[in-house]
Amino acid sequence: MILLDWLNQDMKLAMKSKNKLELSVIRMVKASIQNEQIKLGHDLSEEDSLTVLNRELKQRKDSLHEFEQAGREDLAIRQREEIAILHKYLPEQLTEEEVRQIVIETIAETGASQKSDMGKVMGAIMPKVKGKADGSVINRLVLESLS
Numbered sequence: 001m002i003l004l005d006w007l008n009q010d011m012k013l014a015m016k017s018k019n020k021l022e023l024s025v026i027r028m029v030k031a032s033i034q035n036e037q038i039k040l041g042h043d044l045s046e047e048d049s050l051t052v053l054n055r056e057l058k059q060r061k062d063s064l065h066e067f068e069q070a071g072r073e074d075l076a077i078r079q080r081e082e083i084a085i086l087h088k089y090l091p092e093q094l095t096e097e098e099v100r101q102i103v104i105e106t107i108a109e110t111g112a113s114q115k116s117d118m119g120k121v122m123g124a125i126m127p128k129v130k131g132k133a134d135g136s137v138i139n140r141l142v143l144e145s146l147s
Contacts, residue, residue: 003049003089004033021078025085029056050091050131057086058135094133096141102128103141115146 007030014023033052037044044052064079094102102125112121121142129138 003046003053004030004044006089007033021081022085025082029053029086029089032056047130053086053089054131057083057090060086091131094129096137099129099133099137100141100145103138103145107142107145112146115143118142118146121146 007026011023011026011030013019014026029052032055033044033049036048036052040048060079060083064076064083067073067076067079103121106125106128107121110117110120110124112118122139125138125142126135
């Protein structure tokens with residue numbers, strides 16, 4: 001199902017069930033997707049929509065980290081709930097072992113051998129795992145492999 005259609009369908013369900021949190025999150029994601037469409041001047045592909053969704057997820061994870069460091073558990077709880085809602089729209093995530101295998105293959109493809117080649121490796125990996133793996137996990141595994 002196309003992400004925007006899925007969001008519209010779930011938005012209607014959230015309205016009917018009076019789930020204010022889910023409705024709020026879905027509206028924010030839809031607004032981000034629509035803003036990106038306006039910025040680019042055309043409808044987004046599924047991949048572009050996933051990029052926007054991942055950006056929204058990353059923002060919430062960053063906020064969660066900041067709230068936890070500041071001791072604001074009340075705000076951290078809300079961020080965790082929003083993250084859980086957003087995860088529902090992501091494709092099935094790769095396991096760490098699957099990501100590790102992709103990292104090893106990509107390092108072999110690019111001929112990388114040292115930490116200074118990390119940018120080259122990351123640039124080759126990210127299109128392969130777009131939306132299916134967390135960037136921080138990929139970053140860590142690439143660093144481990146190049147060390």
